[in-house]
Amino acid sequence: MSDKQRDIIVVGGGLAGLLAVIRACELGGHVKLFSLVPCKRSHSVCAQGGVNAAANTMGEDDHPDLHTFDTLKSGEFINDQILVQEMTAAAPGLIYLFDRMGVPFSRTPEGNLAFRRFGGTLHHRTAHAGASTGQQLLYALDEQVRRYEAEGKVHRYEFWDMIEIVKDDDGTCRGIIAQNLKTMEMVPFPGDAVILATGGYGLVFGKSTCSQVVTGSASAVAYRAGAHMCNPEFVQVHPTAIPGEDKLRLMSESARGEGGRVWVPKKPNDPRPGKQIPEEERFYFLEEKYPRYGNLVPRDVATREIFQRYLEGLGVFGKPQAYLDLSHLDAAYTRKKLGAILEIYEKFVGENPTEVPMRIFPGVHYTMGGLWASYKANSLKRLDWDAPVNQMTNIPGLYACGEADWQYHGANRLGANSLLSCPFGGKVAAQAALAYQKGLKTHAEDVSKALFDKALTRCKQLEDNIKSNRGGENPYKLHQELGELMTKNCTVIRDNKSLGETVTKLDDIQRRVENCEIPDAGAYANHGVTFTRWLRGMVDLAKACAHSALKRDEFRGAHYKPEFELKQPAGLVPKEYWVWLDINRPAEYKDNYHDWFDKVDQSQRKRWLFHADYDEFKAKVQKQGFKPEIEEYFKKLTAHNKKWNKPTIAAYKNGNPEISYSEVKMELMPPMPRKYD
Ligand SMILES: Cc1cc2nc3c(=O)[nH]c(=O)nc-3n(C[C@H](O)[C@H](O)[C@H](O)COP(=O)(O)OP(=O)(O)OC[C@H]3O[C@@H](n4cnc5c(N)ncnc54)[C@H](O)[C@@H]3O)c2cc1C
Structure with a gap:
């Protein structure tokens, strides 16, 4: 073996990627770091x-177990339980680490870290730096990476596009081909392991709250190379985006966390400006329908409610909009806590949110699904941190973390959990990749150069085809068409007829992508070439999403098909379901839970049951018995989950996704009906 420095490759300079780099360097690794844009952008x-952590500094008896429970319940139990538990346990430590790195977190008057409320929990659990938390975190991590860069452990490639995964004859990932987006030079980069921390694919939906590079380009490249996508149908539509002609901009959940109220005028097409509509003529539908969680129900619930009001004719000025109102709060307080997002609203709408209610509507925001990745637990049901398979895709040596992976958020992400899962996943991935590297018998440097040459030739051919194509299709217009189709049929409310039509139309769009013609054949910073390549990938991901959504005949989290909704009976108490399972031990759950009821950690279960003693609770429920309609619902739910509580796997086959289902490991707790009123 040579004494060459052996690299691992991290593609992505967001929170997931930068933490992966830091962890790899801490463990003695050397990293090549790639990003489409400067990492800080x-x-x-x-x-x-903000970012969630049950640090319990607010005197609310919060605990990581409750954070685990809220995350699983919000994701409707289609997330990996062990990983969620490990993530929530690590969360307070991560916040303190970021604090030490210099992130200017907001504080209480006593100087403690301040935590605000976010959706889907009753606790103040979200650490924040005003309303620009992502920026503060990213800048702090970037500083740390610079330190390692100065030590020669990191080589940074900004404005580079990862365009191909290079696999050897055994199907093992051995590196990447990347393109310099200025000179358009394509270069092979061998690497012992490749970590994709490349974000989501919001741009598949055209207008979204995401940045313009969030096309899922790297996921699409990996998917074509044989990596599986998992749960691509679960797409988060954020309840409160600011409508815009060019794109949507987010009005963060923190606005509601700080006291913002959502309402619509009770009178359809009310012509009066919001501020002039008296209190009794306003419909505070979230507060009325969900008294416990109010404006902070989970995102999928809030989104459906706002959407539904519009369908009922209760928009704002007849438009698809609702009010998000901060104008009743103290303006100085609101400015202090939310200044950064108020400025966004003022800049793009021209109104002052401390004086008049903001106008918002749901918009595509986040992708819960992503590249399939694995993990290994030990006998104590904790993550085995040194297992090389953690965060590894089905391609050996290829890892995924951050919004690019699928494991943490299930069918609906809890707000402020992504800024947690990204650094956490990055850390896990880096540790696993280094363990994998250590165990390699042959390293990337031993791999034949011909392998990389072949991949390079493929990439050049594709670029030549794009440049010489005279098919007449405009890639930007085609992207707009794709986005409109996906937004119309694959977001808030789905039905099989529209999804079937979408699948057919996507075939057509896929054919037309092959006819894209770009006006510029230039050899410098040719965005037309890059965008056309991204568009191919977006269509692949759109197909994975639409096919998976069509096949999933149920209602789970953000995937709402009303036709298949299991209606909850009146008087349902969700936690009674566990007692019902315990008493009945239905055959459907033989493998999963029969053991659980006997062996579960009692203190954990107590917390999941909101501090109730399980045996006492069980005795009480048994004594009162189950109403027939509740029992009927529990039976249906059990059979339903047996069939559908399974992550979707999409494998790329000749331009189409081949859909199958895997198992979600429910090692901590059985599912529970979701209910937030
Ligand atoms: C407006 C907005 C506000 C949000 N607020 C919150 C919040 O308060 N709390 C929370 O938890 N979540 C929030 N989210 C979600 C959260 O910001 C993201 O999920 C998270 O930042 C994703 O981080 P990441 O590291 O996975 O990817 P990203 O930050 O998207 O980074 C991806 C990286 O990969 C690189 N890359 C991608 N493709 C390629 C390629 N082909 N070649 C080379 N490089 C590539 C990019 O250049 C980039 O460096 C918000 C999202 C939005 C849209």
Whole structure:
């Protein structure tokens, strides 16, 4: 073996990527870091409201177990439980680490870290730096990476596009081909392991709250190379985006966390400006329908409610909009806590949110699905941190973390959990990649150069084809068409007829992508070439999403098909479901839970049951018995989950996704019905 320095490759300079770099360097690794944009301009910089950690500094008896429970419940139990538990346990430590790195977190008057409320929890659990948390975190991590760069452990490639995964004859990932977006030079980069921390694919939906590079380009490249996508149908539509002609901009959940109220005028097409509509003529529908969580129900719930009001004719001035009102709060307080996002609203709408209610509507925001990745737990049901398979895709040596992976958020992400799962996943991925590198018998440097030459030739051919194509299709217009189609049929409310039509139309769009013609054949910074390549990838991901959504005949989290909704009976108490399972031990759950009821950690279960003693609770429920309609619902739910509580796997086959289902490991707790009123 040679004594050459052996690199691992990290693609992505957002929060997930930078923490992966830091962890790899801490463990003695050397990293090549790639990003489409300067790392400090990665999409993470846009994150506003905060990052979750059950640090329990607010005297609310919060605990990481409750954070685990809220995350699983919000994701409707299609997330990996062990990983969620490990993430929530690590969360307070990560916040203190960021604090030490110099992130200017907001504080209480006593000087403690301040935590605000966010959706889907009843606790103040969200650490924040005003309303520019992502920027503060990203800048702090970037500083740390610079330190390692100065020590020669990191080589940074900004304005580079990862365009191909290089696999050897055994199907093992051995490196990448990347393109310099200024000179358009394509270069092979061998690497012992490749970590994709490349974000989500919001741009598949055209207008979204995401940055303009969030096309999922790297995921699409990996998907074509044989990496599986998992749960691509689960797409988060944020309830409160600011409508815009060019793109949507987010009005963060922190606005509601600080006291913002959502309402619509009770009178359809009310012509009066919001401020002039008296209190009794306003419909505070979230507060009325969900008295416990109010304006802070999970995102999928809030989004459906706002959407529904519009369908009922209760928009604002007849438009698809609702009010998000901060104008009743003290203006100085609101400025202090939310200044950064108020400025965005003022800049793009021209109104002062401390004086008049803001106008918002749901918009595509986040992708819960992503590249399939694995993990290994030990006998104590904790993550085995040194297992090389953690965060590894089905391609050996290829890792995914951050918004690019699928494991943490299930069917609906809890607000402020991404700024947690990204650095956490990055850390796990780097540690695993280094363990993998250590165990390699042959390293990237031993791999035949011909392998990289072949991949390079493929990339050049594709670029030549794009440049010489005279098919007449405009890639930017085609992207707009794709976005409109996906937004119309694959977002808030889905039905099989529209999804079927979407699948057919996507075939047509896919054919037309092959006819894209760009006016500029220039050899310098040719964005037309880059965008056309990204568009191909976006269509692949759109197909994975639409096919998976069509096949999933149920209602789970953000995937709402009303036709298949299991209606919850009146008087349902969700936690009674566990007692019902315990008493009945239905055959459907034989493998999963029969053991659980006997062996579960009692103190954990107590917390999941909101501090109730399980045996006492069980005795009480048993004594009162189950109403027939509740029992009927529990039976249906059990059979339903047996069939559908399974992550979707999409494998790329000749331009189409081949759909199958895997198992979600429910090692901590059985599912529970979701209910937030
Ligand atoms: C407006 C907004 C506000 C948000 N606020 C919050 C919040 O308050 N709390 C929260 O938890 N979440 C929030 N989110 C979600 C959160 O910001 C993202 O999920 C998270 O930042 C994603 O981080 P990441 O590291 O996975 O990817 P990103 O930050 O998207 O970084 C991806 C990186 O990969 C690089 N890359 C991508 N493709 C390629 C390629 N082909 N070649 C080379 N490099 C590539 C990019 O250049 C970039 O460096 C918000 C999202 C939005 C849209």
